[in-house]
Amino acid sequence: MSAPRGRWGRLGALLSAEGSLLWQTLPVVARISLRNLRLHRLRTLLVGSILLLGTLLLLSGSCLFEAVDQAMERTLVNSVAGHIQLYRAGAKESFQLFGNMDGSMPDVGVIENFPALRRALLQLDNVATVVPMGIDIAVSSTENLLERQLAALRAAVRSGDLARQRALAQHLQRVIAVFDRSLSNAEALIDVARYKREYGDPDLALARVRRPDFWSRFEADPYDALEYLENEVGPLGLDQDLIWLRYLGTDTALFRQTFDRFEVVDGTMIPPGQRGFLFNKRVYEEQVKNKTARRLDLIKEKLDEGLTIARCPDCQSWIRLNVNQTGSLLMQLDPLAAEAVGAALRRELGGGKQQSTAQLLRELLAMDDQNFAARHALFYRVVAPRLELYSIKFGDELVLTAFARGSGYTRKVPVKVYGTFRFRSLDRSPLAGGFNLVDLMSFRELYGYLTPERRREQETLRRRAGVKAVTRAQAEALFAAPGEVVEEQGRGAAPAAPAGLDLGPSTGRYDAALQRRVYSQSELDHGVVVNAAVMLKDGSRAAQRRTLEQLRTLNRRLGLGVAAIGWREASGVVGQLVDVIRYALYGAMLVIFLVALIIVNNALLLATLERTREIGTLRAIGAQRSFVLRMIVAETVVMVAVFGGCGAALGSAALLWLGHHGIPATTDFFHFLFSGPRLYPALAWSQVALALASCALVALIATLSPARLALRVTPREAMAEGD
C-alpha cells in the first residue's frame, strides 16, 4: 500500500480520482444502488420515511415560522411599536412596551425635549414619523348599583316622568332594603369597625331612610331626598368594580395616522388636540360589560369556534353562574322593566302566569346546545335593552387614578370616554391587546408632569404665596433674607425631578371646558414623553438595521440622550415569543435530525456489514476503493433525491394549499401568533433548497461511518470461507 496521507486525505484522493471511469461505471453503480434499495425495501422505507418526514417538517416548520414572524412584525410594528422605539438613555430599567412580567411598567425616566428629538430624527431619510408616547397603569372604578339606581332616579325626577319616578323609587327602596339586610348579614364576613372607619356608620346613614315617612315625603321634595341618598347612602354600596387600565398616552391624531392597525370600533375618535379616553374594545367588554351578557358572549365565541356546551366545561360553568346570579340581574331592573321582561319571557318561553320574572330569567339562562342560539337572541332582544349593559358609557366621565412617577402622589385625572378601539389582529390577545388610549395631556397629568393649565395654576399659587425661584448658587444669600418662602429651581440635575414635574395635589374634578379645549400641536409636543415610536418609510429588515445604526450614530453625535431599540426588543416577551418559537423549532429540528442521523446511520451500517462479502468480492475482482465509496454514496444520494424530494414536494404542496386556504387560529393565543384569524404561509424556494440541503447533509453525515467501514473491507473478505 502507498504511504498513507491520513484517512481523510486518502478519502479525498479517492473521491477526486478516476474521472472518466466514474461516468462509465455510473450506470452500473446506479443499477447496483437502485437494486439494493429495492431488494431491502423495509430498510429503504424506514430510512426513506425518516428523510421524507425530516425534510417535510423542516420545510413546513421554517415556512410557517417565517409566516408567523412576518405576521407578528406587521402587527406589532403597525399597532403600537413602530419600527424603532426610543427612550431616555441610561434609564434604570430597559424599556418594555408591554410592561414587565409582573404587569408593572418599567421605570425608564422621561424624554424632556421631544420636539428637538423629532427634528433631529426627521433628518434621516428613512424616518417617516416620530410618535410621542407614554404608557402606564391607572385604576378606575365603575359606579356601584346604588349609585347607578340613584342616577337613573334623578334622571326620571328631572324629566318629570312621574310613573317612571315612582317605579324607580319603589325599586330603589327595595334595593336599599336588600342592601340593609345584606349589611347585617355581612357582619359575620367583614370587619365592621374597619368598614365604619372607611365608609361611615351605615346604621347612622340608613336610619333616616328606614323611617317610613322618608319615602312618603319623597315626592314632595325629591331633590332633597336624592341629595341625601347620593351623599350618604350611595357610597355605602360595596359592589363597585375596580378596573385596572393600562393606558397609552399619545398624540391621538398622529397615532391614528401612523398606526394602520388601529381602528375605532364603537363611538367616535377623540377629537384632534382634545383630551379624551378610548377603551380597548376587549377591556370594555371584559371589565365594563354586564357580567351575564359578557358570559353569554363568551359562550357564543366558544360555539362559533366549533365547540359545544356539552364539551366545554367553561361554558357549563358560565351557564351555572348566570342561572345563580339572576338576582343581581333582577336588581338592575326597575319594576316597570321587570314586568315588561317577565311578560315577554312568559310569551316566548311559554311559561304559566304564576311564574315570577326571577323564575323566567332563570329558565332563560339555563341554556344548552339545543336552545342556545334562540335564548341568546332572546336575551339580547328582551333583557339587554332594559339593562345598563355597560357600566361606563360613551360620553361618561371616567376618573383615572395613578401614582405620579415623579412625586409618588396619587393623581386623579378625569377624562371623557369617546368610544372603543382595537388593534386589528391583536384584539383577541390578552397579552398585548390591553392598551387603552388617552390623550397626551391627561397622560402627562397622570404621570405627574405639568400641563399648561397646571403650570398656570401653580404659578398663580406661587405668586399668591410670594414664592420666588432661586438657583442653588443663590441659596447662600437666602439665609440673609428671612421671612421669604423659596423654592429651588432645578437645572435638570436629577433625572427623577426634571423641569415640569407637577408636585401639586390633584382633585380629579371634571371640568367640561377643559375637556373641550383643543391643544395646539406645539402644546402637545412641548412636554415630557416617556418613549417615542419611529415609523420608517422602508420597513424591510435591512433598512431597519441600517436606520437603527444611523439613528444611534446621530444620537451620539448630537447628544440626544436617547436609547434606540428595534420593535422586537421593545415588545419584550411578546416580541421575543417569536424568538422562543424560533429556538423551539431549531431545537426540535436538531432533535429530529439527531434521531434521524442515528437511525439512518445504524441502518446503513447494518446494510454495509451485510454486504461485506459483496464488497470484498468487488474489490477482489478489481474494483478500487473509490468505486466502493461511490456505490455507498450513490445509495444515499438516490434516497435523498427520492425521499427528500418527496418530502419537499409534499411540504411544498401543503404550504401552497395552506397559503391559499389559510390555517385557522383556533385559540386566542394562535389568533395573536397568526396576527389574525388565519395564517397564510408562503412557500419560499430558498427554504425548499435549505430543507433539501439539510436532508442531504444529514444523510451524508449518516453515510460517513458506513462508508469508512466499506472502505476498510479487504478483498480477503471474499475468500473468508477458506482456511
Place this chain on the structure above:
Amino acid sequence: MPEPLSEPPSAERIVQLEGVRKDYRLGAVVVPALRALDLTISRGEFSAIAGPSGSGKTTLLNLIGCVDVATAGRVTVAGQETGQLSDRALTRLRLFQIGFIFQSFNLVPVLTALQNIEFPLLLQGGIGRAERHERVRALLARVGLGDHAEHRPGELSGGQRQRVAIARALVTRPALVLADEPTANLDSKTGGTIIELMQQLNEQDGTTFLFSTHDQQVIKHAHRVIRLVDGQIAA
C-alpha cells in the same frame, strides 16, 4: 496422475514465490500460515493446491491473487513484485491480470448473469458497450448459459452460478485464474463438469489455472499438484 514439478522447464513464469513467509497475528500469538515457501507457476499450467484444512491453501492463493501481502519473501505476479505495490496498483493488477473463482460463487445478487460478467470490463473502462456485450455473450455460450443472460443469480442453480463466475473470471482475458475450492459447494457431478469446463478453457485458450481443493476427483484433473502441509510444500 502427473508428478508435481518443482520447476517447469522453458516456460514463461507467471507467478514466482521466493522464501515467502506469512504470519497471522491472533492477539498476542503469532501463527505462521506459510513458512519459507518457494514456488513458480508457468503460463498455461492447470495446477491444484491440495492439502488439509489449515495447511495454508487459501493464504497461498491470497498472496498469489494480490489480495494479501507476504510477511517476508518475494511474490512476483505477471512480472510485478506485489510487496512493492500500492493498494491501487494491486487492485489494477488483479483487474487486468487475474480472474477469481470463489467457493460460494460471490456473484452480485442484484445484477443479471450478463451484468455480473460484464462488470470487470466496466471497471477496466475504455471498452464500448457493443464489444463488451459481444465478449460476454460469447463467454456465456462457451460456459453453456447462452439462454440465461438475463437471469439473476437467485434464478440459477449452483452449477450455473459457478459457470457465470467462471465467465466473469475469464472476461478480462487474464493471465491467471485463481479458484478457491471451486467445487466445494457443488455436488460431485456438477463439480466434475465445472472442473472439466475449466480444463477445457485452459486447453483452448492457454489460460493459466491455479485452484485449491481437497477433492480427490478434482485433483485428478490437475497437471500438477502442489501439496501443502503446515504451510510448507510437501516434498
